[in-house]
Amino acid sequence: MAHRPQIRIPATYMRGGTSKGVFFRLQDLPEAAQQPGAARDSLLLRVIGSPDPYGKQTDGMGGATSSTSKTVILAKSTQPEHDVDYLFGQVSIDTAFVDWSGNCGNLSAAVGAFAIAGGLVDPQRVPQDGFAVVRIWQSNIGKTIIAHVPMTNGEVQETGDFELDGVTFPAAEVQVEFLDPADDGDGEGGGAMFPTGNLVDELDVPGVGKLQATMINAGIPTIFINAQDVGYKGTELQEAINGDPAALLKFETIRAHGAVRMGLIKHVDEAASRQHTPKVAFVAKPADYVSSSGKQVTAADTDLLVRALSMGKLHHAMMGTAAVAIGTAAAIPGTLVNLAAGGGDRAAVVFGHPSGTLRVGAEAKQIDGEWTVKKAVMSRSARVLMEGWVRVPGDCF
Structure with a gap:
């Protein structure tokens, strides 16, 4: 042959x-x-x-x-x-x-x-x-x-x-x-930074319950929820989530229902063929934890804690596009991300992730009742x- x-x-x-x-x-x-x-x-x-x-x-x-x-x-x-x-x-x-x-x-x-x-x-x-x-x-x-x-x-x-x-x-x-x-109207998220028109929504997820959620199109479509609402502290490392099939299923179910609310898909069954977006992340107020490298991260080192899932698994650090979403949401008073960081006006935040910390800045302002963001900035290598x-x-x- x-x-x-x-x-x-x-x-x-x-x-x-x-x-x-x-x-x-x-x-x-x-x-x-x-x-x-x-x-x-x-x-x-x-x-x-x-x-x-x-x-x-x-x-x-x-x-x-x-x-x-x-x-x-x-x-x-x-x-x-x-x-x-x-x-x-x-x-x-x-x-x-x-x-x-x-x-x-x-x-x-x-x-x-x-x-x-x-x-x-x-x-x-x-x-x-x-x-x-x-x-x-x-x-x-x-x-x-x-x-x-x-x-x-x-x-x-x-x-x-x-x-x-x-x-x-x-x-x-x-x-x-x-x-x-x-999102400026050319993307798939309905033409608005907040596709539902709200900074915080109630998301009713079968098998999980009713959750507060900030759903935002900035950097990448992202669904933010409070860590405590799903039984976590925000200090978790990968093994705490990725080694728990029930947890992964829970987050995928949240992601699928959030995608429908964001207008990204019409039915939850479509989420399986759209794995990259949206992301789902959970936020919490600062706390001490040890990163995956053994580095001590103290509450004083961060403004908030964020853990995000990508392609069905907890990310080992943070996706860059999700960091843009974090920085943007943190700059807008009243979002779950902003509230976890202490509320108020913020031009930049340092957030804790499983591998350590990251600083991201964003310039957001409200025009005629609609929030816009000029840019988000971060350093990588x-x-x-x-x-x-x-x-x-x-x-x-």
């Missing part, structure tokens, strides 16, 4: 924030995968090693977690005043599914560096030293991201002393600005882990 040989595709394996993924230039993909559709999805699934019933992604580049089962496709921008178009694909681990419904905020920190190295940014816009300001069009959600990429001697600087909780080693700091991160080619069987797409 004849077998097709493997083909090789130029690719770069990068860490961005607390995530990592396989980056491609659109022009380097096989022709059939240069357009959205089944061929592209099949190719990316095979690159990452999905679907894998063992849940390990041993035969691919994935790392068997939502944070490491990611792909990015970049091209010179088709949008005015932008440098690069950034498309993100969240690859399911155990099912044959690539979710294109949202952005990855963590990998956003790596987009600028990859774009510069890959010749996707006009060299005249890249300084020898200082910071290259890369204007990114986030194609999944139709938003602008600005990355401030450090440069040294004409090359992207990746090493440095910036420490990011959830990442083992220090690296160069990359400041990332998410401009106008709330990024680094090339490997570059060259990925190989896949030639008949996999």
